[in-house]
Amino acid sequence: MNPLLGLRQTLRALFRRSRLDDELGEEMRFHVENQVQRNLEAGLSPEEAREEARRQFGGVDQIKEYCRDEWSFDWLVQFAKDIQFASRSLRKNPGFTLTVLLIIALCMAANVTIYSIVNRVLLRPLPFYDPERLVSVNNSYPKAGIERGGASVPHYIERKREITAFADTALIRVHAVTLNATEAPERIGAALVTPSFFHVLGVTTLGRTFTDDEALIGKNQVVLLSDEFWHEHFNGETSAIGGTLRLDNTPYTIIGVMPPRFRHFAYDAKLWMPLVFLDDERKGDNRHAYGGEMIARLRPGATLAEAQAQIDALNERSLKTDPMGEQVLSVGFHTMVRNLQADHVAESRPVLLLLQSCALFLLLIGTVNLANLFMVRASARTKEYSLRQMLGAGRAQLARMLIIEALMLSCTGGLLGIGLAAGALRSIPTLAAGLLPIDLTPRIDFALCLDALGMSAFLGLLLALPVIWLAVHRDQAVALTVQSRGGTTARSVHRLRHVLIVTQIALAFVLLSGAGLLGLSFTRVLEVQPGFQTENCLTGAVTLPLDQYQEPRQRLALIDRLNAVLRSLPGVSAAAISTSVPFSGRSNLIAWEIGGDTAASDLFINEGLFSDWISGDFFATLGVPLREGRRLSDDDVQLGRKVCVVDEEFAHRYWPQGSALGHRLVLPVNPQESERQYVTIVGVVGSVKQDDLADLRNHGAAYFPIAVPSEFPAPLQFMVTIRTRQAPEAAGAALRATVLHVDPSLPLYDVKSMAMRVNGSLSRRRVPLLLAGIFAAASLVLAAVGIYGVLAYTVAQRRREIGVRMALGAQPGQVLRQFLGLGLRLLAIGLPLGLIGAWWVGRAMAGLLFGIGPANPLVLGGTAAILAAVAVLACLLPARRAAGVAPNEALRAD
Numbered sequence: 001m002n003p004l005l006g007l008r009q010t011l012r013a014l015f016r017r018s019r020l021d022d023e024l025g026e027e028m029r030f031h032v033e034n035q036v037q038r039n040l041e042a043g044l045s046p047e048e049a050r051e052e053a054r055r056q057f058g059g060v061d062q063i064k065e066y067c068r069d070e071w072s073f074d075w076l077v078q079f080a081k082d083i084q085f086a087s088r089s090l091r092k093n094p095g096f097t098l099t100v101l102l103i104i105a106l107c108m109a110a111n112v113t114i115y116s117i118v119n120r121v122l123l124r125p126l127p128f129y130d131p132e133r134l135v136s137v138n139n140s141y142p143k144a145g146i147e148r149g150g151a152s153v154p155h156y157i158e159r160k161r162e163i164t165a166f167a168d169t170a171l172i173r174v175h176a177v178t179l180n181a182t183e184a185p186e187r188i189g190a191a192l193v194t195p196s197f198f199h200v201l202g203v204t205t206l207g208r209t210f211t212d213d214e215a216l217i218g219k220n221q222v223v224l225l226s227d228e229f230w231h232e233h234f235n236g237e238t239s240a241i242g243g244t245l246r247l248d249n250t251p252y253t254i255i256g257v258m259p260p261r262f263r264h265f266a267y268d269a270k271l272w273m274p275l276v277f278l279d280d281e282r283k284g285d286n287r288h289a290y291g292g293e294m295i296a297r298l299r300p301g302a303t304l305a306e307a308q309a310q311i312d313a314l315n316e317r318s319l320k321t322d323p324m325g326e327q328v329l330s331v332g333f334h335t336m337v338r339n340l341q342a343d344h345v346a347e348s349r350p351v352l353l354l355l356q357s358c359a360l361f362l363l364l365i366g367t368v369n370l371a372n373l374f375m376v377r378a379s380a381r382t383k384e385y386s387l388r389q390m391l392g393a394g395r396a397q398l399a400r401m402l403i404i405e406a407l408m409l410s411c412t413g414g415l416l417g418i419g420l421a422a423g424a425l426r427s428i429p430t431l432a433a434g435l436l437p438i439d440l441t442p443r444i445d446f447a448l449c450l451d452a453l454g455m456s457a458f459l460g461l462l463l464a465l466p467v468i469w470l471a472v473h474r475d476q477a478v479a480l481t482v483q484s485r486g487g488t489t490a491r492s493v494h495r496l497r498h499v500l501i502v503t504q505i506a507l508a509f510v511l512l513s514g515a516g517l518l519g520l521s522f523t524r525v526l527e528v529q530p531g532f533q534t535e536n537c538l539t540g541a542v543t544l545p546l547d548q549y550q551e552p553r554q555r556l557a558l559i560d561r562l563n564a565v566l567r568s569l570p571g572v573s574a575a576a577i578s579t580s581v582p583f584s585g586r587s588n589l590i591a592w593e594i595g596g597d598t599a600a601s602d603l604f605i606n607e608g609l610f611s612d613w614i615s616g617d618f619f620a621t622l623g624v625p626l627r628e629g630r631r632l633s634d635d636d637v638q639l640g641r642k643v644c645v646v647d648e649e650f651a652h653r654y655w656p657q658g659s660a661l662g663h664r665l666v667l668p669v670n671p672q673e674s675e676r677q678y679v680t681i682v683g684v685v686g687s688v689k690q691d692d693l694a695d696l697r698n699h700g701a702a703y704f705p706i707a708v709p710s711e712f713p714a715p716l717q718f719m720v721t722i723r724t725r726q727a728p729e730a731a732g733a734a735l736r737a738t739v740l741h742v743d744p745s746l747p748l749y750d751v752k753s754m755a756m757r758v759n760g761s762l763s764r765r766r767v768p769l770l771l772a773g774i775f776a777a778a779s780l781v782l783a784a785v786g787i788y789g790v791l792a793y794t795v796a797q798r799r800r801e802i803g804v805r806m807a808l809g810a811q812p813g814q815v816l817r818q819f820l821g822l823g824l825r826l827l828a829i830g831l832p833l834g835l836i837g838a839w840w841v842g843r844a845m846a847g848l849l850f851g852i853g854p855a856n857p858l859v860l861g862g863t864a865a866i867l868a869a870v871a872v873l874a875c876l877l878p879a880r881r882a883a884g885v886a887p888n889e890a891l892r893a894d
Helices: 001-017 017-041 045-059 060-071 074-091 092-125 153-162 197-201 229-233 306-320 323-331 340-344 349-380 383-388 395-425 446-472 477-481 491-527 554-567 617-622 634-639 648-654 728-742 754-761 761-795 799-807 812-844 855-882 887-892
Strands: 134-140 166-179 188-192 222-225 244-247 250-257 269-276 293-298 333-338 537-543 572-578 587-591 593-595 609-616 625-631 643-649 665-666 679-686 702-703 719-722 748-751
Touching: 060 648, 074 092, 074 229, 074 395, 092 349, 092 395, 092 761, 134 340, 153 166, 153 293, 153 306, 166 197, 166 244, 166 269, 166 887, 197 293, 222 229, 222 244, 244 323, 250 333, 293 306, 306 333, 333 340, 349 446, 349 761, 395 446, 395 719, 491 761, 491 812, 491 855, 537 728, 537 754, 554 609, 554 634, 554 719, 554 728, 593 719, 609 617, 609 634, 617 719, 617 812, 625 648, 643 648, 648 679, 648 702, 719 728, 748 754, 754 761, 761 812, 761 855, 812 855
Parallel strands: 188 269, 222 250, 609 702, 643 679
Antiparallel strands: 134 293, 134 333, 166 188, 166 293, 222 269, 244 250, 537 719, 537 748, 572 609, 572 719, 587 609, 593 665, 625 679, 643 702, 665 679
């Protein structure tokens, strides 16, 4: 038979069997009638011709069966019958079916959602060419609290020239520019990159990239657009390439467009511009200034260890001539060469692994719960299984039926879970904003769907195994007596159910205690005082165009004018301008010296100081209290007085027995005593948290008048802060209008209240806590359902036995205590096992905790109490039902 024709007949036999039988009957009748006609022509009578034709043709029914066997696959037909039977069986038990589907869907949704993020961030290679050879190169000053400090321009130039393990290197610097294409200037994110950036990452653009000449002053007015910006402002038209874009009041030529969805980790850059090195930046005494993030591509055959050894050797040579050599060595200066992906996910890895562990624990708890439900249902169908075997069903056939039923449930639940996960992923960019180090597209790809369905199928097979064992490996005669009048389930089955309940209690304890530790840690963080008043305080950022404010005096004049206007705004009680505000991400950590009478007596501050340059009523605006001396005033700014204010943390560390007033600070940049500019401490204020409420590093802070000392001329970028008498958000429009009134070319951006800034810093702790709390609550519900379900089924199964006992004199209280005691015994076994697991998990997540230990008695005791209360409640309902059994009704029941 032709293979295609055979396949066609097979499919028709499977899906259109009745029509095919009709066609087969018609064809046989046709052949019989033809034979009859030939017999009539041979001279036979009609009766003889028909009888002879039937004899020659053979048995019609036998021929039909032969054709059916040729057309169909027996196993496929039997498989279809098994699916039909499993569907009918599940529809007859909607409560069981819906419960199982809900549990599988929730557990799979949690795991698919978290795993999709883990896969995208931790497991999947970077979307660049040959990502395994990409490395990051970062200077580190651990004793000064700088673990990942980027690289300076001199270091970048030296390493690009001398490190032979690198095929090429690039430097990236976060930037922002003012877009002057609209009536109101708009501040947008940009990235400054060396021309080698595109070659290092293997990026192909529409148009061209930067040339080496375009990284020089005067030739750098070229720009690459992000694909998003290109479509938003130019409708994706290629004619935009070669056009002009006005940025910071300067025309830039558009030379190309970046690939769609291109994003370099957390940089949300709309524009890409050449990074120009100024002459001052190239000087050797700026080796430890921030230049940008350095990345490199290893040469073929080169290793991380080889690159690290060459960097260490270069550092050793350069430190001998570095005027800052001794100081930076005292704070542990070294350079780290790391795999680019591993470096950027290092901070997110513990949180993501914690969430994935929580999701897996939830899946384990759900699996145990499902195993109990399947065992309960299998016990109720024991007689059915035995009857099917006695009527001729083989063990393989019975096992196949049970596996198909479990697979139908698990795969359907898995599909529902994938749908729920797809919906959950849409909220991830908002929920986890700032938590993830790279761009996350909220979608589930085909490979992830296959993985999820494969896991669902494996779960179904796992759940079918104990049911198959129960159905196949039991004596049929004994099984037929189970659940008969007075029969009970085998003791081994009871033990297995009890083991599953104990396991469920222990797993739920671990998950609940983990969530409790995160919750208590978050509470401890919230109890930390930031050191300033967050209420009614609004902040925003301003950047001055360099072409209009080249001279420091021009900047100071604008700052004075802006201060005066801000103070006169209705509803504003205080206003200030500063280079940064707490929790803005703009804090400057700078190493200073405590100045003595001579250079030899100077003491280098290893940890560094958070340094801020201020003007106006900065401390009054933020609500920072004065502890000693005086605050900085407008006169200090206008007269350029070399004074400063430090915080009490710094003052107490270096002058624990005396006063900090009158002592001096100096930047250790000029080796000659005559060239040093000393700044005198005139006041001490309260300590302020800069970026993290949970930061325990004792850096201290210093505040200087703007443009003092002269190494720090008046800034081009600064923060505006006002304290209002009403809700700060309501003053946002007036603040923007005021800044535009002072200078229409100045955009005000990053406008947030101080409460929003502090609240935003907690997202890295809030998101894991929220998800872990959801998983813990789900595990608690699953544990309660598991305990209740098993005990309720046990009561229903032993209803006749209970009736007999009560008819013979047993009291309801005795029956109540019996079943309640069973649940409490299981709880007493599960809680110690869970306590051991919780202690181990607490130690593993110690790095994520603040203010508490990994084995906090309050959390462990509270977890045990909650789990015990839920378990007792789950036990009490079936136990009361058992105590309320009427003997006469139980004895009459089947």
